[in-house]
Amino acid sequence: MTRPDDTMQPTLAVEHLRTEFAARGGAVTVVNDISFTVRRGEILGIVGESGSGKSMTAYSIMRLVDAPGCIAGGRVLLNGQDLLGLNEEQMRRVRGNRIAMIFQDPMMTLNPVLRIDTQMIEAVQAHQKVGRAQAREMARAALARVGLPSPEERLLAYPHQFSGGMRQRVAIAIALLNQPDLILCDEPTTALDVTIQGQILHEMQTLCRASGTALVWITHDLAVVAGLADRVCVMYGGRIVESGHVRDVLERPRHPYTAGLIASSPSRNRRGAPLRQIAGAAPPPSELPSGCPFRTRCPHATPVCATMPEADVQDGHMWRCFHPMREPEGAAHG
Amino acid sequence: MDDRDDVPLLELRDVSKRFAQPVDLAERLARWLTRRGGNEGVVHAVDGVSLAIRRGEVVGLVGESGSGKSTLGRVAAGLHAPSSGTRRWQGADLDRLPAAKRRRRQLAIQMIFQDPYASLNPRLRVQDIVGEAPVVHRMITAAQQADYVAELLQRVGLDASLMRRYPHQFSGGQRARIGIARALAVRPELLVCDEAVAALDVSIQAQVLNLFMHLRAELRLTYLFISHDLGVVRHIADRVLVMYLGRIVESAPAEELFTRPNHPYTMALLEAAPVLEVRRIDFRPIGGEMPSPLRPPFGCRFHPRCPHAMPRCSAEEPALREVVPGHFSACHLNDG
Numbered sequence: 001m002t003r004p005d006d007t008m009q010p011t012l013a014v015e016h017l018r019t020e021f022a023a024r025g026g027a028v029t030v031v032n033d034i035s036f037t038v039r040r041g042e043i044l045g046i047v048g049e050s051g052s053g054k055s056m057t058a059y060s061i062m063r064l065v066d067a068p069g070c071i072a073g074g075r076v077l078l079n080g081q082d083l084l085g086l087n088e089e090q091m092r093r094v095r096g097n098r099i100a101m102i103f104q105d106p107m108m109t110l111n112p113v114l115r116i117d118t119q120m121i122e123a124v125q126a127h128q129k130v131g132r133a134q135a136r137e138m139a140r141a142a143l144a145r146v147g148l149p150s151p152e153e154r155l156l157a158y159p160h161q162f163s164g165g166m167r168q169r170v171a172i173a174i175a176l177l178n179q180p181d182l183i184l185c186d187e188p189t190t191a192l193d194v195t196i197q198g199q200i201l202h203e204m205q206t207l208c209r210a211s212g213t214a215l216v217w218i219t220h221d222l223a224v225v226a227g228l229a230d231r232v233c234v235m236y237g238g239r240i241v242e243s244g245h246v247r248d249v250l251e252r253p254r255h256p257y258t259a260g261l262i263a264s265s266p267s268r269n270r271r272g273a274p275l276r277q278i279a280g281a282a283p284p285p286s287e288l289p290s291g292c293p294f295r296t297r298c299p300h301a302t303p304v305c306a307t308m309p310e311a312d313v314q315d316g317h318m319w320r321c322f323h324p325m326r327e328p329e330g331a332a333h334g
Numbered sequence: 335m336d337d338r339d340d341v342p343l344l345e346l347r348d349v350s351k352r353f354a355q356p357v358d359l360a361e362r363l364a365r366w367l368t369r370r371g372g373n374e375g376v377v378h379a380v381d382g383v384s385l386a387i388r389r390g391e392v393v394g395l396v397g398e399s400g401s402g403k404s405t406l407g408r409v410a411a412g413l414h415a416p417s418s419g420t421r422r423w424q425g426a427d428l429d430r431l432p433a434a435k436r437r438r439r440q441l442a443i444q445m446i447f448q449d450p451y452a453s454l455n456p457r458l459r460v461q462d463i464v465g466e467a468p469v470v471h472r473m474i475t476a477a478q479q480a481d482y483v484a485e486l487l488q489r490v491g492l493d494a495s496l497m498r499r500y501p502h503q504f505s506g507g508q509r510a511r512i513g514i515a516r517a518l519a520v521r522p523e524l525l526v527c528d529e530a531v532a533a534l535d536v537s538i539q540a541q542v543l544n545l546f547m548h549l550r551a552e553l554r555l556t557y558l559f560i561s562h563d564l565g566v567v568r569h570i571a572d573r574v575l576v577m578y579l580g581r582i583v584e585s586a587p588a589e590e591l592f593t594r595p596n597h598p599y600t601m602a603l604l605e606a607a608p609v610l611e612v613r614r615i616d617f618r619p620i621g622g623e624m625p626s627p628l629r630p631p632f633g634c635r636f637h638p639r640c641p642h643a644m645p646r647c648s649a650e651e652p653a654l655r656e657v658v659p660g661h662f663s664a665c666h667l668n669d670g
Contacts, residue, residue: 049535050506163623164399193398193562198606198619220536223565223608250610264540265610266569271589274547275569277540281505 009080010037011181011214012061017074019053019060021285022067028286030056030069032238038182038214043205045225045246046218047261048235051282054218057235058184061216062101063091079181097127100175104187106167109174110159116143117155120174127178142173146203165196172200176207182214190219201228222261226250231316234258237293238285244317254317254324257294292321341425342386343556344410344443344524349419351380351405377627379405381580382419387524392550392557394571394588396564396603400624401577404528407560411445411526441471444517448529450509454501454516460487461497464515471520486515489552491545507538514545524556531566543570564607568592576600579627579635582654586661596663599636634666642667 019031031053038044048054059065061076063083076083078098083091095101103109111119120139121132130138136155143151146169159167168188175183185204189197205228208215217229225232226246233243234255242255253259260278262268269275280297283289289296295305300323309320355375357365380402387393397403408414409421412428421428423439431439447453454463464486465479474482484494490511501509510530517525527546531539547570549555561567567574567588574591576584576599584597595601602620622639625631631638637647646666654664 049537165623193624194564194606195398195602195620196623197608199621201608202619221608222536223610226610227608261536262610264537266543266565267610269569271569272547274544275540277544278537281507281538282535 010039010077011042011079012038012216013075013077014057014061015075015077017057017060017076018072019056019065019069020072021069023286025286027072029072030238030285031060034074034235034238034240036233036240036243038216040181040214041208041212042231043208043215043217043229045229045232046216046235047220047222047225047232048218049220049282051237051284052235053238053285054235055186056238058101058186058216058218061184062095062099093127096123096180097178098180099182099184100178100180101184101186102168102171102175102188104190106164106171107159109171110167112159114158115155116157116159116170120155120177123174123177138177139173142176143170145176145207146170146173147199148173165192165200168192168196168200169203172204179211180213182216184216184218186218187220188217189224190221197224204228222250222265234261237282237288239293239320240318241292241294241321242317242319248315248317252317254312254319255294255321256298256300256323256325258319259325298323342422343389343391343424344558345384345386345422345425346406346410346416347384347420347422349380349383349406349409349416349421350378351402351409351414352417353377353379375628378580378630379627380409380416381630383577383580383582384419385575385582385585387556387558389523389556390550390554391573392559392571394567394574395558395560395577396562396567396574397577398562398603398624400579400627402580402627403560403577406577407445407526407528407558410558411443412440413445438471441520442523444520444522444525446513446517446525446527446530448532450506450513450533451501453513454509456501459498459500460504460512463501463512464497464519467516468519473520482519483515486518487511489518489549490515491541505538506534507541510534510538510542511545514542514549518549518553522555524558526558526560528560529562530559532561532563539566546570564592564604565609576603579624579630581635581664582662583636583665584661584663585654586663590658590661594661596657596661596668597636597665598640598642598667602639634664 015035017031017034018029020027020029034057046054046057060071065071071084083094117136117139121135124130124135124138140151140155143154148154148166148169162170189200204215207213219225229246231244232246232249233240236257242249242253242258249258250262253262263276264278266275278297291306291308295301304322309322311318311320383406395403405414409416428436428439461480461483465483468474468482469476469479483497487494487497492508492511504512531542534542543566559567559571571588574586574588575582578599584600595604606619620639633648633650634652637643652664652666654662655668657663657668
């Protein structure tokens with residue numbers, strides 16, 4: 001599937017994506033005008049809190065949004081091809097083949113009553129015309145690549161015989177089976193211990209560099225993105241409020257929400273002193289204010305914020321705010 | 335009230351907690367037939383741990399899942415009876431007190447749980463969740479309950495008019511505050527917080543941590559703060575204990591532990607934890623996983639994963655020894 005113009009064309013280009021849920025009193029927009037690109041071998045972090053729409057963005061790209069939800073607009077271009085225009089049969093050939101997804105809970109991927117080899121062989125043969133023995137060999141190789149000890153034995157095991165970290169590795173191995181162009185990871189290490197998280201981050205990083213796979217890493221943890229990603233999108237209330245290179249966004253945040261998140265991290269506060277905090281809690285998507293979704297919690301909000309600000313872009317660093325932060329460290333005013 | 339500073343508020347001495355899988359008839363028969371002795375179903379969740387918490391102190395307890403930190407917290411709070419060892423409250427052995435007296439003493443230790451969804455009874459109104467215990471323990475009368483609960487809710491930053499509502503009507507952060515109000519209702523002196531902010535969003539986490547620190551100053555509270563999040567523990571704790579497979583492997587004042595860790599496991603933990611300040615790093619993780627507590631490794635329990643392991647480590651268990659004043663570590667490397 002590699003094309004000559006790979007260097008020019010992003011692996012994934014999401015343009016003005018919009019996902020809505022039908023509800024009493026009208027549609028609720030959970031993904032609102034989202035646009036971003038990921039290139040070959042690049043790692044894009046998507047950061048947000050619960051309800052920010054970060055997971056729904058991934059589900060929308062995979063077209064896994066169930067009723068009453070629906071994708072209401074925009075385009076999702078995988079190597080230039082709009083996935084939203086495919087029929088269900090064509091889309092099935094894309095999922096698990098050109099795009100793979102890794103979930104927070106590996107049991108979303110694994111079938112608890114089937115042996116690992118059965119599941120992995122099935123995943124290969126669903127997309128490639130290979131014999132059973134060859135598919136099994138590919139499965140064994142994939143398990144070895146994610147650092148699972150004695151993969152031959154592990155093929156014969158059932159998911160319940162693995163620890164959480166091991167299961168997540170198996171889920172990653174399954175994602176790698178068909179050498180996808182893009183892997184969407186939805187909080188894959190959130191439930192894991194830090195030393196296991198470190199191992200998995202290391203393996204994903206190495207695999208990405210070696211194979212050129214594009215990676216979208218969805219998380220609530222800014223620190224993981226800081227260490228792992230090339231670029232980052234910060235989501236709030238269904239919108240990307242800020243995006244850019246990790247260094248620019250984390251060291252010179254322009255949106256007050258990003259700045260507040262960074263400032264509230266214990267490492268950015270004097271030990272034992274009160275943490276700088278963002279006031280209030282994120283409203284549910286059905287109760288978002290008009291205009292800037294953050295304005296009800298923002299210390300800088302003025303009446304003009306009731307309309308949605310246009311995107312400002314400077315050297316690939318984008319933010320949507322009428323009153324962007326100026327301080328280099330982005331310390332939020334209390 | 336005992337204010338002598340040399341007597342710890344709570345002291346655990348050589349405490350162990352074992353969980354045994356119940357042996358059913360078939361298993362007993364099989365053991366009898368094969369003449370195998372059997373205690374292979376015993377998990378040593380906490381194994382010979384001693385710790386002392388002084389009044390006003392915040393002690394952080396860190397470790398990965400399976401380290402026994404939650405079990406130790408529950409033993410400290412009196413939710414589990416220790417299998418062996420003693421618990422002393424201001425010098426008095428809690429498990430030797432008459433039951434009625436022990437219950438009253440134990441009220442001074444309250445626990446705050448991780449999951450703000452699972453730890454509140456969904457069928458009770460907030461007024462009853464928070465106000466039930468003080469009425470039962472005759473700290474207040476039923477007639478005083480509403481005023482008492484209103485005052486507690488205000489103290490934890492909630493609107494008192496919400497006390498007639500049910501837990502599902504609150505957000506995660508608000509529920510965490512309800513859990514805190516419930517613990518405060520019986521006027522505790524020591525709070526055991528088991529991953530109390532882990533389930534909260536980043537922006538809410540800072541609010542709840544600030545509340546903990548505010549309450550500490552206002553009510554002279556003492557904390558045992560259990561968390562897997564090293565950044566949070568570093569911020570809030572005065573002293574930090576590191577657990578691995580049921581044992582304390584290192585303990586030191588917080589700043590000392592984070593800047594000069596001694597035990598290879600602590601170093602591995604600190605190395606693996608991502609931090610905001612580091613960009614696009616090469617993760618160099620420590621290999622392997624924590625072994626099953628059913629069959630802990632012989633000798634030092636960390637030796638199968640330790641980059642510095644030597645023959646002695648698999649033969650002999652290192653004792654927790656003071657390496658510099660106030661800084662304890664259980665590692666053979668310190669013997670030179």
